[in-house]
Amino acid sequence: MSELAILGGVKTRTEPYPKWPVWDQRDIDAVTEVIKSGRWGGYPYPGPKTAELARKFLEMQGGNFAVVMANGTVTMEVALRAAGVGWGDEVLVPAYTFQATASAPMAAGAIPVIVDIDPNTYCMDAKAAEKAITPKTKAIIPVHLASNMADMDAIMALAEKYNLIVVEDCAHAHGAKWRGMGAGTIGHFGSFSLQSSKTLTTGEGGILLCKAPELAAKAASIIDCGRPHALGGGGEDYSLDYQVGGNFRLSEIAAALALVGIERFPAQARQREAMAAYMDEALSEISGVRVLKRDERHTTRSFYRYVFAIQPSVFGVEHDVLCAALDAEGIDCWVGYEAMHNYTLFQPLKSKLAVPNAFPEYFDFASMDLPEATRACEHEAVWLDEAVFRAGSRGVDDAVTAIKKIQANAKELAEAALKRAP
Numbered sequence: 001m002s003e004l005a006i007l008g009g010v011k012t013r014t015e016p017y018p019k020w021p022v023w024d025q026r027d028i029d030a031v032t033e034v035i036k037s038g039r040w041g042g043y044p045y046p047g048p049k050t051a052e053l054a055r056k057f058l059e060m061q062g063g064n065f066a067v068v069m070a071n072g073t074v075t076m077e078v079a080l081r082a083a084g085v086g087w088g089d090e091v092l093v094p095a096y097t098f099q100a101t102a103s104a105p106m107a108a109g110a111i112p113v114i115v116d117i118d119p120n121t122y123c124m125d126a127k128a129a130e131k132a133i134t135p136k137t138k139a140i141i142p143v144h145l146a147s148n149m150a151d152m153d154a155i156m157a158l159a160e161k162y163n164l165i166v167v168e169d170c171a172h173a174h175g176a177k178w179r180g181m182g183a184g185t186i187g188h189f190g191s192f193s194l195q196s197s198k199t200l201t202t203g204e205g206g207i208l209l210c211k212a213p214e215l216a217a218k219a220a221s222i223i224d225c226g227r228p229h230a231l232g233g234g235g236e237d238y239s240l241d242y243q244v245g246g247n248f249r250l251s252e253i254a255a256a257l258a259l260v261g262i263e264r265f266p267a268q269a270r271q272r273e274a275m276a277a278y279m280d281e282a283l284s285e286i287s288g289v290r291v292l293k294r295d296e297r298h299t300t301r302s303f304y305r306y307v308f309a310i311q312p313s314v315f316g317v318e319h320d321v322l323c324a325a326l327d328a329e330g331i332d333c334w335v336g337y338e339a340m341h342n343y344t345l346f347q348p349l350k351s352k353l354a355v356p357n358a359f360p361e362y363f364d365f366a367s368m369d370l371p372e373a374t375r376a377c378e379h380e381a382v383w384l385d386e387a388v389f390r391a392g393s394r395g396v397d398d399a400v401t402a403i404k405k406i407q408a409n410a411k412e413l414a415e416a417a418l419k420r421a422p
């Protein structure tokens with residue numbers, strides 16, 4: 001019988017990894033307090049819990065102003081709208097990210113222009129970004145993907161040279177730092193998701209960090225149905241102008257949950273960082289495995305998922321086969337997103353949305369050449385679940401044992417995968 005669990009052998013790990021989100025009596029008490037107060041909603045904006053969350057998040061992440069809102073997609077739409085980026089403007093987005101990074105510009109009326117990634121970090125390649133800049137380019141959305149950060153020095157240099165707005169997509173980067181500066185505090189805006197899988201969560205929620213008080217005030221106004229907000233977004237100010245907005249406020253119940261999560265965050269982040277370093281070392285000894293390069297300017301690593309690359313010809317199988325085998329071994333993992341131009345979740349031309357219908361020439365995915373993202377997404381990337389690291393060194397050891405076991409039996413696995421292929 002095979003040694004591999006996927007072929008009928010014994011699993012490496014039988015104990016499930018710990019569940020996410022974690023919660024205890026404090027979460028129940030926090031929600032109960034809001035329920036009893038009767039102040040459930042986000043209006044008038046910001047409510048007391050929402051205002052406290054903005055303050056505490058700024059203490060944790062750094063930055064000047066925080067506007068708390070419904071999720072980490074509208075954060076990016078609102079950032080672009082607040083900065084005056086809209087109809088027909090081009091916004092650079094990386095090819096390797098969740099669809100939201102590209103759909104948010106369209107919601108603001110702008111055109112996402114997909115840029116290839118740096119194979120060392122899997123984040124936006126600043127050189128590829130510069131090549132994509134045209135007179136219509138108005139903004140750039142680097143994503144700090146999974147466990148890495150985009151080269152913010154190079155991106156900010158582009159922003160200065162070409163007068164671009166920078167919205168950092170930090171949905172994966174709570175707590176991360178670049179040269180000691182919090183992710184999301186370097187660009188004009190930093191967009192954070194608090195959705196259930198994220199390392200700080202309220203179930204659904206988002207926070208937009210803003211560098212300038214007038215941008216924070218505009219963002220607060222846009223998410224509060226257009227009501228005018230004071231500079232910094234700290235409350236209504238009817239001496240200012242109304243504008244077009246919608247209701248993207250967060251409920252006070254959700255804000256209360258995030259306030260408990262934020263108390264737990266520092267200890268969780270320390271453990272993740274230590275266990276990620278432990279994993280880097282263990283993986284660097286396996287042939288055919290490439291640990292993604294951590295830029296030395298990425299001074300604090302705080303990750304959402306731990307991503308590594310394989311070289312299939314050396315490792316012995318493709319990444320999807322490795323992930324399926326790892327899963328069977330009891331190791332929680334994923335192959336990652338598809339490259340944006342092949343992404344089944346990102347199909348703008350099938351919609352009646354204004355942007356793809358007005359500018360179809362930007363959405364000719366078949367003609368796009370994005371070799372680095374394609375290689376990462378179709379052959380190389382392996383995303384290990386954060387829970388693997390929350391289970392401590394035993395959790396990491398089990399994952400490494402399983403990877404080594406799969407590699408030792410890669411020939412048998414590759415033959416079995418070939419037989420199963422259609």
Ligand SMILES: Cc1ncc(COP(=O)(O)O)c(C=O)c1O
Pocket residue numbers: 071072073074097098100101143169171172192193194195205206
């Ligand atoms: C990279 C990235 N950007 C943006 C988002 C959107 O966040 P939300 O789900 O809160 O809208 C997500 C995840 O969900 C994400 O992974």
